[in-house]
Amino acid sequence: MKEFIENAKKHFENIIIEQLARIEQLNSQKDWMDFSTISPIVIGIVGGDGIGPEISKHAKSVLEFLLKEQIKNNKVQFKTIEGLTIENRARVLKAIPDDVLEELKDCHVILKGPTTTPRKGDKWPNIESANVSMRRELDLFANVRPVKVPELDIDWMFFRENTEGAYVLGSKGINVTDDLAVDFKVITTQGSERIIRLAFEYAKNNNINKLTVVTKANVVKTTDGKFLSIAERVAKDYPEVEWDDWYIDIMTAKLIDPARRSQFKVLVAPNLYGDIITDEAAQIQGGVGTAGSANIGKRYAMFEAIHGSAPRMVEEGRIQFADPSSMIKAASLLLNHIGYVNLSRKLDMALDICVVYEKDFKMTGRSNGATGEQFTQYLLETLHDDNLEKKWSTFQAQTKK
Ligand code: IPM
Ligand code: MG
Helix, strand or coil, rough: HHHHHHHHHHHHHHHHHHHHHHHHHHHHCCCCCHHHHHHCEEEEEEEECCCCCHHHHHHHHHHHHCCHHHHHCCCEEEEECCCCCHHHHHHHHCCCHHHHHHHHHHHCCCEEEEEEECCCCCCCCCCCHHHHHHHHCCCCCEEEEEEEEHHCCCCEEEEECCCCHHHHHCCCCECCCCCCCECCEEECHHHHHHHHHHHHHHHHHCCCCEEEEECCCCCCCCCHHHHHHHHHHHHHHCCCCCEEEEHHHHHHHHHCCCCCCHHHHHEEEEEHHHHHHHHHHHHHHCHHHEEEEEEEEECCCEEEECEEEEEEEEHHHCHHHHHCCCHHHHHHHHHHHHHHHHHHHHHHHHHHHHHHHHCCCCCCCCCCCCHHHHHHHHHHHHHHHHCCCHHHHHHHHHHHH
């Protein structure tokens, strides 16, 4: 018994040492990267696993189309990064192989296809998720996930903390004995403050007078309690933004309450709660296949779909029917992040037309729907259309009626 306790104490000690060192790093963080001064901006393209390479290919072709001029003038460069596949990761027993991590760090921003996350009992070794590892290694602390359903008057912007909470030590739990398993959840002042502040800044800069903090601070008193009390403090700096707080359970209910849900605008949550509510929100929008996500840090940023690699689609030979709109949405978030705000807006309008408004064109994930290739062609044609903006406004006006 004594030995078990000593082991657990040592394990805990190491975790505390690591986390205190991380806080030191957070305290000495540099400023945000200024993309207006960088040329060329290097965009890494990572295919990933399963349907990843297929939908990433389509998203890349949309970026190539929109950035034609910038590519020609060498203001933007693409860098294809192979090797972030489950086969390769399993071979070297690493969430991200060292050489791949180095290549990622040579880019400014990354467009990443979904990667397989192993779990106990799989055919793969139970290594850490590549996503979780990349978010931590590149310090991508803000997971920003927009969800919009114009006909339901829903326009949500989620800010999910991305480097702490139940996730960051998700592979560092300990089986103290055969019967006792303990996981660790970590929340820091610095980590909470930077995501909460980013959410408030977003609300303020976009004239949105409503921000909602989501925790379970009534039960998870120490860590969630800290997150909430930091929100209270940060909120004082933004008197123009009204804010409230909800617990994660009732929040999941309210997101499907037609009487309440359109009142929510900007939402900020610790990691796991953010993971859960953004899948729910994406489902309301039309499925996780329609939602893109920005993982943003001060130095690097990575853009991806919010869903996984869809192994079932691969097994059933349906890769070509995978919906690339999540990755294309991610590409739009990327354009916005590196300063091509108008191109991003144009792409959003085209996506709205092709995904939300154009009811005749359907992706079903199966042979009774369109292929990703057909969808991308249709999207490119929509982007070519000189009347894009007018078409979009007409659709919007009709929907609002
Ligand atoms: C997401 C995904 C990931 C997460 C998985 C693949 C590790 O669900 O991006 O939301 O849980 O963060
Ligand atoms: Mg998720």
